[in-house]
Amino acid sequence: MADGYLEKRGFRAWAFTLDHKRVGVMYLWTTLTFFLVGGLFAELLRLKLMTPGPGFISDKTYNVFFTLHGALMIFLFIIPAIPSALGNFFIPLMIGARDVAFPRLNLASYWIFLAGIAVVLGSLAGPMDTGWTFYTPYSAKTGAAVTTLSFGLFLVGMSSILTGLNFIVTIHTLRAPGMSWTRLPLFIWGMYATSIIQVLATPVIGITFILLAAERLFGIGFFDPAKGGDPILFQHFFWFYSHPVVYVMILPAMGIISEIIPVFARKPIFGYKAIAYSSMAIALAGFLVWGHHMFVSGMSGVAAFIFSLLTFSVAVPTGVKVFNWIATLYRGSITFESPMLYALTFIFLFIIGGLTGPFLGSLGTNVQLHDTYFVVAHFHYTMMGGTVMGWLAGLHYWFPKMTGRMLNERLARRACLVMVAGFNVTFISMFILGYKGMPRRWAEYPVQYQTLHIIATVGSWFLAAGILAIMWNFWRSLTKGEIAPPNPWRGLTLEWTTPSPPPADNFEVLPTVTDWPYSYGRKEGRE
Amino acid sequence: MGGRRTYMLIWAALLLLTAVTLGISFLHLGVGNAVIALSLASVKAALVGLYFMHLRRESALVRAFALAPLLFLALIILGTLSDTLFRK
Numbered sequence: 254m255a256d257g258y259l260e261k262r263g264f265r266a267w268a269f270t271l272d273h274k275r276v277g278v279m280y281l282w283t284t285l286t287f288f289l290v291g292g293l294f295a296e297l298l299r300l301k302l303m304t305p306g307p308g309f310i311s312d313k314t315y316n317v318f319f320t321l322h323g324a325l326m327i328f329l330f331i332i333p334a335i336p337s338a339l340g341n342f343f344i345p346l347m348i349g350a351r352d353v354a355f356p357r358l359n360l361a362s363y364w365i366f367l368a369g370i371a372v373v374l375g376s377l378a379g380p381m382d383t384g385w386t387f388y389t390p391y392s393a394k395t396g397a398a399v400t401t402l403s404f405g406l407f408l409v410g411m412s413s414i415l416t417g418l419n420f421i422v423t424i425h426t427l428r429a430p431g432m433s434w435t436r437l438p439l440f441i442w443g444m445y446a447t448s449i450i451q452v453l454a455t456p457v458i459g460i461t462f463i464l465l466a467a468e469r470l471f472g473i474g475f476f477d478p479a480k481g482g483d484p485i486l487f488q489h490f491f492w493f494y495s496h497p498v499v500y501v502m503i504l505p506a507m508g509i510i511s512e513i514i515p516v517f518a519r520k521p522i523f524g525y526k527a528i529a530y531s532s533m534a535i536a537l538a539g540f541l542v543w544g545h546h547m548f549v550s551g552m553s554g555v556a557a558f559i560f561s562l563l564t565f566s567v568a569v570p571t572g573v574k575v576f577n578w579i580a581t582l583y584r585g586s587i588t589f590e591s592p593m594l595y596a597l598t599f600i601f602l603f604i605i606g607g608l609t610g611p612f613l614g615s616l617g618t619n620v621q622l623h624d625t626y627f628v629v630a631h632f633h634y635t636m637m638g639g640t641v642m643g644w645l646a647g648l649h650y651w652f653p654k655m656t657g658r659m660l661n662e663r664l665a666r667r668a669c670l671v672m673v674a675g676f677n678v679t680f681i682s683m684f685i686l687g688y689k690g691m692p693r694r695w696a697e698y699p700v701q702y703q704t705l706h707i708i709a710t711v712g713s714w715f716l717a718a719g720i721l722a723i724m725w726n727f728w729r730s731l732t733k734g735e736i737a738p739p740n741p742w743r744g745l746t747l748e749w750t751t752p753s754p755p756p757a758d759n760f761e762v763l764p765t766v767t768d769w770p771y772s773y774g775r776k777e778g779r780e
Numbered sequence: 781m782g783g784r785r786t787y788m789l790i791w792a793a794l795l796l797l798t799a800v801t802l803g804i805s806f807l808h809l810g811v812g813n814a815v816i817a818l819s820l821a822s823v824k825a826a827l828v829g830l831y832f833m834h835l836r837r838e839s840a841l842v843r844a845f846a847l848a849p850l851l852f853l854a855l856i857i858l859g860t861l862s863d864t865l866f867r868k
Contacts (some may be wrong), residue, residue, distance in 0.1 A: 489860045553866035
């Protein structure tokens, strides 16, 4: 077997590589590690919540654990997971380029990311208990290492901006001859929209962290009312970044689904332009709705009305995508290989996550459901049921291309089943808990909620078992999997024209594109 | 672009504007202080963008990308004002 880009070994070959594929693989390992660490914290939290009273960890430790679960999962896993890992690996391959536009900047992004992680881990000396949202006034006063952690996240954000910038320039300038905008794979459209959000929104959170640090270190009253500041201003700033960033998490996953569905339905994608433009529409609309996180925080009624109204506008382009995927499936020649199973799981779970959004966006129901487990369940249905399933779909789909090995298909399917069953048991229980009024983030709770908590915890064990089986499959297949052919799924996008794994400079001769990549059914895929 | 001479002139202009900003802060003009300080800061940012970042001679696409964040700045100000102006 040719080793392709993996041929050179040793620390230096990785640490100083300018190959986008290697940078992508390094991001993949890093984010995967924090996915597992964040998951471990989640399991510990669930274990504590089996009993309503004091448990095996103190309430203070519980606060630290849920902050770490949230902060690690959001900033070190789910934001970079698809863009920085799979995006880095596949954007140049899918547009027919030899690398990203700025390979050195790309490597720098990774190292800045690692530096940020080092600072974040350093902040564990004064463990955080603010939740991942760092709301003032508590975050301005607590003795925890808020300044250190937020500096670490500042660096992580900088890495995110540089990656986004790199991708925008790459997509504009390095497309293969004939690769017009309407021939771009939809994953690339998703990544383009994502990159724009990363570049425009991330600086706002960086500035917010600086303001918070200035308040903590120098006593400047940006958020302290006693000094003329406004604590809700922090929430405006925070959510001006953190709402658009949920689309940084979901848009690349949606791009992956748009690639996988036509391959395994053997049908041209339905509504190509609608899907492509809806990515851009979601990116834009995502900037208009941040206030819906603040309906009960004392914001003005006028603002609440405006933000509630605008929130519903996001549902339109999202619905456009879901309907187009379903229309692509209609009368397709569908096969259920593991990438397709994960993609269908995405659609199924994301619809539940999406449709519970309007409950929270409506002012009346929001007051009842705000800060309850309903929000936790909604968030996990969109982010885990959506993004993580899309990420797993992408990993199963591209594993042969990245490693040159096939996964164990039977194990992949069974793991998917166990994980999805566990996921639903866990989080449907949380929808009910939230509806009944169980507040989020509480370490101890009234005894009437215990049964549902126990059900959720048991579900989380199945969820964890499924994830571990998936990880075992990845690990084992790296060395024991069957040798992968160049194009195991008969896909038509350009990455499948390269050997598995691809050589260091991707293409022997840069391809010339004459058609869009979704002519399934009419023209058989390349072997 | 006139090379070093232009850069030095722009630099001098930036220093001058900074001095003016500092001077104004000693006068008590009420809201006027903020208006003048922000206007001067905007002029300075424009000078940096046009000359040091070469936006004056860039293509329309690059200029559009450079100006786009202003739209988002307007958005965050509008959204936040919809809250603070109407609080009871």
